[in-house]
Amino acid sequence: MAPDAGNGEILVHAATEAQRKKYLEPLANGEIRSCFAMTEPEVSGSDPRLLQGTAELEGDEWVINAHKWFTTGAIGSSFALVIAVTDPDASPHERTSMFLVDTDNPGFEIVREVPVIGDHFTGGHCEVRFTNCRIPKDNIVGNRGEGFKLAQLRLGPGRITHAMRWLGVCHRSMDLMVDYALKRETRGRKLSEFQSIQNFIADSAAETQAARLMTLHAAWLMDQGDEARKEISLIKFYGANVLHNVIDRAIQVHGALGVTGDTPLEGFYREARTARLYDGPDEVHRMVVARTIIKAFQKGREVNV
Ligand SMILES: Cc1cc2nc3c(=O)[nH]c(=O)nc-3n(C[C@H](O)[C@H](O)[C@H](O)COP(=O)(O)OP(=O)(O)OC[C@H]3O[C@@H](n4cnc5c(N)ncnc54)[C@H](O)[C@@H]3O)c2cc1C
Structure with missing residues (x-):
């Protein structure tokens, strides 16, 4: 089901060997679930060039600050694939990058399950927040600037x-x-x-x-x-x-x-x-x-x- 199928697809194509071992293998084995955090309440989700959430490199860590919603399946998921702006001045399709964030990271917060028409979806459609969320430098997926392409x-x-x-x-x-x-x-x-x-x-x-x-x-x-x-x-x-x-x-x-x-x-x-x-x-x-x-x-x- 979405979002795991699509997330698996990305990891097959772009993850490093270590990322595959840690995230893709248990996902493919059905041992864990994942979520995908791109859409933000403040800007049009139809135009990903408008994304505002940021990821800044500080030493050996990325620091993510972002407000997302409709992060389907977030409750009970083990990791999120997050799209955040890394290069605001780059061309519209190269402003963002993709990251792997473990959901037990103290900087990751599920604000609420947004009530949505239809029956409860496993893990909900959630509003989530990344506040000074620090992840290792190696948790970028693919190359810097490839967020849009990977999405x-x-x-x-x-x-x-x-x-x-x-x-x-x-x-x-x-x-x-x-x-x-x-x-x-x-x-x-x-x-x-x-x-x-x-x-x-x-x-x-x-x-x-x-x-x-x-x-x-x-x-x-x-x-x-x-x-x-x-x-x-x-x-x-x-x-x-x-x-x-x-x-x-x-x-x-x-x-x-x-x-x-x-x-x-x-x-x-x-x-x-x-x-x-x-x-x-x-x-x-x-x-x-x-x-x-x-x-x-x-x-x-x-x-x-
Ligand atoms: C059930 C559900 C699950 C979702 N799961 C996820 C998820 O797991 N992760 C995630 O990141 N996002 C998820 N989303 C978000 C979804 O991808 C966005 O809602 C979608 O991209 C639209 O963005 P928006 O809601 O900001 O609407 P907007 O972009 O603000 O658009 C509003 C309306 O404007 C009109 N419009 C927009 N662009 C144009 C155009 N070019 N021409 C004419 N009219 C236009 C359309 O009528 C559109 O409905 C989910 C959404 C739903 C409903």
Whole structure:
């Protein structure tokens, strides 16, 4: 699950041998959990160039001062991957670096678990503070100035695994929708015999299938070594909206039962709302897709989707 999968991805690519031994091995063995602290309440999370939290090198230690929130899974985690500004005057994408912080560090504090729509997520979505948090110099991940680059490394695979999980939820919602439509009768007919209910089923099948093929396409491109930024952004916003639509239709078919806790649909629905925000809101992913298409077109090529 997020955030461990994405964090593991970063450590596989950028951690030193010693860091792998201490952090990646127990993480991969499922012995510990981790969290990822990038988003700050004071500035737009959609624009990581605005980050304010700092890490300053003092002798053999980095001193981190930062205020973060939506650090998912922080409660009970063993370490945090933190992004902080190390070179404020560098180019926008080279201002930050990434660090490993043990959560038993006295400079690390969980301020609160932020109450969020959806069910409790293991470890919560937390507001955290790093106050004169001292860590060894060697706890930098990758090179100084690579924070943004490494965060991107995490977000690509992270977004596609979200899309995969959403497909599972779409399937489960469709199972529930069709099962109920076959059972429930009104005006002497099963719900499944009404055309508007059949439209719900057909539209959900079409959208789920499209999302599945878009997910597979992005994954296939990544397997070829392609960054697949456009395709990952496509499935991130399209998949999040398909997820919402399919659950919404399944709830509608269930009538009042759909909004009770007697089926999993109500929980799915609340959970789905956050999908259009985490790992970048829909608007940003649409922007990435559109910009990529426009840029390619300006180079004289045709629109290639
Ligand atoms: C459930 C959940 C879990 C999360 N887990 C983590 C985590 O583990 N670690 C972490 O660091 N962060 C995490 N986040 C934070 C998440 O990545 C940010 O919320 C997200 O990047 C958006 O940043 P923001 O909330 O500051 O919104 P803002 O950047 O302030 O954006 C607000 C709104 O402005 C609009 N907007 C923004 N940019 C554009 C644009 N370019 N064009 C048009 N409109 C735009 C959008 O409608 C957007 O929703 C999590 C968030 C949620 C909801």
